[in-house]
Amino acid sequence: MYDPKPEHKFTFGLWTVGNPGGDPFGYATRRALSPVEIVHLLAEVGAWGVNFHDNDLVPIDATPAERDQIVKDFKQALDETGLVVPMATTNLFRDPVFRDGAFTANDPAVRAYALQKTMCAIDLGVELGAKVYVFWGGREGTETDASKNPLDAGKRFRDALNYLCNYVKDQGYELKFALEAKPNEPRSDIYLPTTGAMLGFIETLDYPEMIGVNPEVAHEHMAGLNFMHAVAQAWDAGKLFHIDLNDQKFGRYDQDFRFGAEMIKQAFYLVKFLEDVGYEGSRHFDAHAYRTADYDDVKEFARGCMRTYLILKEKAQRFNADGEIQALLSDINADDGTYGFLDAGYSAQSAQQLRDINFDRQQLTSKKLPYERLDQLTVELLLGVR
Numbered sequence: 001m002y003d004p005k006p007e008h009k010f011t012f013g014l015w016t017v018g019n020p021g022g023d024p025f026g027y028a029t030r031r032a033l034s035p036v037e038i039v040h041l042l043a044e045v046g047a048w049g050v051n052f053h054d055n056d057l058v059p060i061d062a063t064p065a066e067r068d069q070i071v072k073d074f075k076q077a078l079d080e081t082g083l084v085v086p087m088a089t090t091n092l093f094r095d096p097v098f099r100d101g102a103f104t105a106n107d108p109a110v111r112a113y114a115l116q117k118t119m120c121a122i123d124l125g126v127e128l129g130a131k132v133y134v135f136w137g138g139r140e141g142t143e144t145d146a147s148k149n150p151l152d153a154g155k156r157f158r159d160a161l162n163y164l165c166n167y168v169k170d171q172g173y174e175l176k177f178a179l180e181a182k183p184n185e186p187r188s189d190i191y192l193p194t195t196g197a198m199l200g201f202i203e204t205l206d207y208p209e210m211i212g213v214n215p216e217v218a219h220e221h222m223a224g225l226n227f228m229h230a231v232a233q234a235w236d237a238g239k240l241f242h243i244d245l246n247d248q249k250f251g252r253y254d255q256d257f258r259f260g261a262e263m264i265k266q267a268f269y270l271v272k273f274l275e276d277v278g279y280e281g282s283r284h285f286d287a288h289a290y291r292t293a294d295y296d297d298v299k300e301f302a303r304g305c306m307r308t309y310l311i312l313k314e315k316a317q318r319f320n321a322d323g324e325i326q327a328l329l330s331d332i333n334a335d336d337g338t339y340g341f342l343d344a345g346y347s348a349q350s351a352q353q354l355r356d357i358n359f360d361r362q363q364l365t366s367k368k369l370p371y372e373r374l375d376q377l378t379v380e381l382l383l384g385v386r
């Protein structure tokens with residue numbers, strides 16, 4: 001019942017299960033797997049798809065002949081396993097050339113190189129079937145604001161995205177962009193730090209219809225924000241093109257833990273939201289296993305992400321079918337239609353009608369809002385005693 005199936009659209013990046021466990025203070029603890037090995041590992045645990053950065057697949061200094069061989073082997077692994085590639089992205093943060101950012105770097109040559117690298121990476125992604133292209137601007141920020149004017153940075157980022165939209169149109173690719181926010185790390189501050197900031201920025205671009213967001217649990221949690229609320233805003237704007245599922249404690253570095261590992265209640269409301277609204281995109285786990293894990297444990301990590309999602313999906317169905325919970329919700333939301341005249345929006349007549357009402361604040365305040373009861377029932381449902 002909690003086994004992953006293709007219709008669940010569970011995906012992992014090559015860099016997630018392939019993460020060898022290095023961190024800023026310690027070397028890798030696991031052997032690096034080849035992309036082909038990672039595809040087979042993902043197939044074994046039951047994933048539907050695999051995503052990648054250009055350089056997860058093709059090393060940055062590969063020759064054209066090496067590139068072709070790597071892509072051929074990767075395609076063969078996809079054919080053998082049935083895995084698909086729904087999303088691709090560019091690595092614009094690993095190489096030292098991006099030490100001052102990519103699209104927002106002060107050096108115009110670095111900005112031009114970032115554009116060229118992204119065009120090639122888009123070609124690669126499309127060749128392998130990607131329909132969504134993620135932009136995570138990990139280095140698009142500063143340590144010192146003496147170095148860069150944020151207005152210049154915003155204009156450069158905007159110009160780059162406009163340029164790349166035109167490239168995609170010119171090639172006739174069927175590809176949408178998804179912008180991923182993160183408040184800091186690896187830069188001290190990263191521009192457009194939240195999903196909400198990205199949503200505002202998109203409306204300033206030349207082709208806003210081509211561009212949505214890729215919110216990540218960990219990144220909003222770093223900023224201490226309610227992830228589900230950010231996702232809801234993106235959904236409401238028609239901009240939820242992709243999602244990065246993982247987990248972490250508030251206010252920490254980008255922990256990228258297994259989905260549901262830390263904040264199970266938030267994870268529940270998120271899954272409930274995605275399932276209730278009928279989100280149809282990938283459920284992408286942008287997470288990695290603890291540094292202590294070996295590859296058996298990495299598989300447990302990957303299975304755990306998917307299994308927790310499916311358990312929470314079942315809990316959401318139970319929540320929606322729970323008589324007591326639903327009765328409380330319908331009491332809380334009761335509406336006898338008295339104020340229905342406001343539903344049609346403003347008119348001079350409705351404004352007059354509204355003015356004429358004598359509101360009894362005491363009576364309004366005495367209405368029961370049994371949210372303690374509701375929350376406890378939810379907790380009991382999650383704890384498995386309901």
Ligand code: GLT
Nearest residue numbers: 089134136180216244254286
């Ligand atoms: C990196 C980052 C992620 C992004 C990936 C896509 S790379 O692991 O921490 O959140 O989604 O560029």
Ligand code: MN
Nearest residue numbers: 180216244286
């Ligand atoms: Mn991410």
Ligand code: MN
Nearest residue numbers: 218219254256
């Ligand atoms: Mn992250």
